[in-house]
Amino acid sequence: MIENRQLLYIITMFLIVQFTGLLLASQIFPSFSFAPQQITSQNLVEYSIVVVLELTAILAIIMVLLKLIKLEVLFLLFEIGIVGYTSFIFFLIVSSIASGNASLSVAVLFSTAPFGKSAPMILAISLLCAAGMVIAKFKWPKMLNMTSMIASISIGLVLGLLVPFWLAFCFMIGLAVYDLIAVFVTKHMIVLANAAMSRNLSLMIMASEVEAVPSSYLGKKDRIEYSKAKKEIYSKNPLIRPVMDSGMVPLSARTALGTGDLMAPLMVAVSAYTVYLNFTLSIVVAIGAVLGLGLTMYTLKKYKRPLPAIPFLLSGITVALGAFFLISAL
Numbered sequence: 001m002i003e004n005r006q007l008l009y010i011i012t013m014f015l016i017v018q019f020t021g022l023l024l025a026s027q028i029f030p031s032f033s034f035a036p037q038q039i040t041s042q043n044l045v046e047y048s049i050v051v052v053l054e055l056t057a058i059l060a061i062i063m064v065l066l067k068l069i070k071l072e073v074l075f076l077l078f079e080i081g082i083v084g085y086t087s088f089i090f091f092l093i094v095s096s097i098a099s100g101n102a103s104l105s106v107a108v109l110f111s112t113a114p115f116g117k118s119a120p121m122i123l124a125i126s127l128l129c130a131a132g133m134v135i136a137k138f139k140w141p142k143m144l145n146m147t148s149m150i151a152s153i154s155i156g157l158v159l160g161l162l163v164p165f166w167l168a169f170c171f172m173i174g175l176a177v178y179d180l181i182a183v184f185v186t187k188h189m190i191v192l193a194n195a196a197m198s199r200n201l202s203l204m205i206m207a208s209e210v211e212a213v214p215s216s217y218l219g220k221k222d223r224i225e226y227s228k229a230k231k232e233i234y235s236k237n238p239l240i241r242p243v244m245d246s247g248m249v250p251l252s253a254r255t256a257l258g259t260g261d262l263m264a265p266l267m268v269a270v271s272a273y274t275v276y277l278n279f280t281l282s283i284v285v286a287i288g289a290v291l292g293l294g295l296t297m298y299t300l301k302k303y304k305r306p307l308p309a310i311p312f313l314l315s316g317i318t319v320a321l322g323a324f325f326l327i328s329a330l
Contacts, residue, residue, distance in 0.1 A: 006207035006255040007297045013149060013205050014262060014293055018286045021153045021266040024093050025160060025273055028102045075199050083137050083202050086151035088130035089158065095122045095129075109158060137202065147202040152262035159263070160270025165281075168271035172264050172314055179260075179308035190306050197256065205262065208254040255297070261309040265289035268317060284324045285317050292316025 089109065096105040104119055133150070137143050160168060182189035196203040265285065272281040292313035300307050 007294075009207040010205065010255055010257055010297070011290060011293060013145060014257065015286070015290065017149050017152050017156070017262045018266055018269055018289065020149075021157045021160070022269055022273060022279060022282050022286075024097065024153070025157055025270045026279070027097045028093060028105055029161065029274060029277070030102070075195070075201065079137070079199075079201050080134055082151060083147050084130050084134045086154040087133040087147070088126050089154035090150045091129040092122065092126040093154075093157070095125050141200050144200055144202060145205045148205045148259050149262070151202055152259045152266065155259075156263040156266030157270055159267040161274070163267070163271055165268070165271040165275050168268045169317075172268055172310065172317075175260065175264050176308070176311040176314045179310040183306060183308040189308070193256065193258065193306065197254075202259070204256045204258045206254065206256040255300070257293075257309060261313060264310055265313050265317065281321075281324070284320050288317035288320025289313050290316070291320065 092108060093102075093105045096102050099122055101119075101122070104122055108119075108123070133143075133147060137147050159171075163171065179189065193204065195201070197206070269282040269285040269289075272285050273279065275281055292315055293309070295316065296307060296309045296312040299312070
C-alpha cells in the first residue's frame with residue numbers, strides 16, 4: 001500500500017540521518033578535547049540566558065525583515081541561509097575526517113586552535129560544496145530531502161557534541177512540550193509546515209506520490225467525497241485525466257517529518273555516544289526513536305491529522321533506555 005511505502009521511505013531516511021551522524025561523531029570526538037568544556041549544571045543558567053537572548057534577537061530581526069522585505073524574498077534568503085550554513089558544517093566535518101585532520105572541524109565550529117596547515121584547502125572545499133548545494137537545491141527542487149537530511153545531521157551532531165547526555169535528554173523533553181503546544185494549542189507549527197511544503201523549504205523530509213486504484217479500494221465515505229470533488233479534480237489536474245477516464249481513482253498521499261524530528265533524536269544519540277565512547281547506548285536511543293516514529297505514523301494513519309512527532313519519539317527513546325538500564329542492572 002502507498003502508506004506503507006511512504007512509512008518505509010521516511011524510516012529509511014530517518015535511520016540514514018541517525019547513523020550518519022553517529023558515524024561522524026565517532027570520528028571527530030577524539031579531537032573534541034580541543035573544544036570548550038561541555039555545558040554543565042554550573043553554567044547551564046548562563047548558557048540558557050545566552051540562548052534566549054540570541055533567539056530573541058533572531059526573532060526581532062525576522063520581524064524587522066518582514067516589514068522591510070517581501071515575504072517570498074525572506075523565505076528565499078532563509079532557504080539560502082539554512083542550506084548554505086548546514087551544508088558548510090557537514091562538508092567541513094566530512095572533508096576534515098577524509099583529510100585525517102578531524103580536529104580542524106572542531107577548531108572551526110567551536111573557535112579553538114590550532115587550525116593546521118590543511119585548513120585553507122579544507123575550508124575552501126567546504127565553502128564550494130556548500131555553494132554547490134545551494135545552487136543544486138534551486139535547480140533541482142527534488143533535492144529537498146537531501147538538504148533537509150544534511151541540515152538535521154549538522155545541527156544534531158553539533159548539539160550532541162556540545163551538551164552532556166542528561167541535558168540533551170532534558171532538552172528533548174522541552175522540545176516535546178513545545179511541539180505539543182505548537183501543534184495543538186497555538187497551531188503555528190501547522191502554519192509553518194504548510195508554508196515550508198508550499199515553498200519546498202529544507203525544513204522537512206517528505207514522501208509524496210500518486211497511485212491509481214479501483215474505486216472499490218475506497219471506503220463508502222471516501223467514495224462519496226470523491227464523487228463530490230471529481231469534477232474539480234478533473235478540471236484542475238490535466239495530467240491525471242487519463243487515469244480518471246479509465247475509471248481508476250487517483251489516490252495521492254504525502255507524509256512529512258520535520259528536521260527538528262530528525263535532529264532531536266540524533267542529538268540525544270550523539271550525546272549518548274560520549275557516555276561510554278561506543279555505540280551501545282546510541283543504538284538503544286536510535287531503536288527507541290524508530291519505535292516512536294512507527295507509533296507516530298500509525299497514529300497519523302489512523303486519525304489523519306497533523307501530529308507532533310517529538311513526543312512519540314521521546315516516548316520510544318524513554319522506553320528503550322528504561323529497558324536497557326533495567327536489563328543492565330540484572
